[in-house]
Amino acid sequence: MDENINENSSNEKxxxxxxxxxxxxxxxxxxxxxxxxRYALQEGFSYKKTRVDYHLSQDKMKCLTAEQKKYEIKRRTYEFNxxxxxxxxPIGITSVKLEHNHEMNPLVNEMAPKFRKFTQPMLNDVEFYVKHETTSARQIYPLLHAKFPDHLIFKKDLYNAIQKFKVGQKDTIENDTANxxxxxxxxKQQDPEWFFKF
Structure with a gap:
């Protein structure tokens, strides 16, 4: 019986x-x-498009981690076309070179900005909260974390999203000093007798 369980788990993998x-x-x-x-997360790397033709008929992808090292790396062995x-x-993979010239990072989903990005539903929720005057990251973070438990949320990314929607709002706070x-x-322009001093 234990053998069947092991076979099933290896088939699932x-x-x-x-x-x-x-x-x-x-x-x-x-x-x-x-x-x-999915493949990049499984293998522990991030990728980027290095060349896109005008009519979107060809893409060339390269491993992003190899280019982020401190030393200049001339030999980039991982790429696919x-x-x-x-x-x-149909779109097809024409060539694949699967050799990396660096260590793989198992925490790439936490490190690579490509995988940390907020999804569109998350951005919609942040925009909704900001429009309804819930602009504190301390309040929004638990709401997002409860609604999207599988997505890793960094406070820095949340602050950036909140600021993006705050700036987009035309109405500012009524008590603002600038207002x-x-x-x-x-x-003062309407009535010359008005006077104020700083």
Whole structure:
């Protein structure tokens, strides 16, 4: 009975394994991106597009970690090319070099900005909270953490998202010093007898 459990668990691990193989095809660019993100998280690296043709028929991807080292690395051995022929619809991986010239980072999902980004539903929630005057990260963080438990949320990223939506708001706080100063200048222009001193 224990042997059956071990066989089933090894089969589940094989099903969850994502690979990059020359000739693999995808129907959309989004499907390819999702596959690459799963593979990068599984292997412990991040990637970036290094060249995109004008009509989105070819992408060249490189490992991001190799370029972030302190020393200049001339030999970049990890890369893969993706093309979409004009006559055929599917997008295919045309060449793959899977050798890395650096150590893999198992915590890449916490380190790489690509994987730390807020999803669109998360940004929508932050925008909603900011519009309804809940602008404190101390209040928003537990709400986001409860709604998106699988997504790692860094306070710095949350602060940036809050600030992005705060700046976008046209109405500022009524007690703001700048608003008071503008109000006083307007009153002084309307009535020359108005006087205020700093």
């Amino acid at each position: 094989n099903e969850l394994c994502t690979t990059l193989v020359t000739g693999t095809t995808f129907q959309t660019w989004e499907e390819l991106e999702a596959h690459l993100e 993706v093309t979409r022929p004009k006559k055929e619809n 008071l100063l503008h109000y006083l200048y307007d009153k």
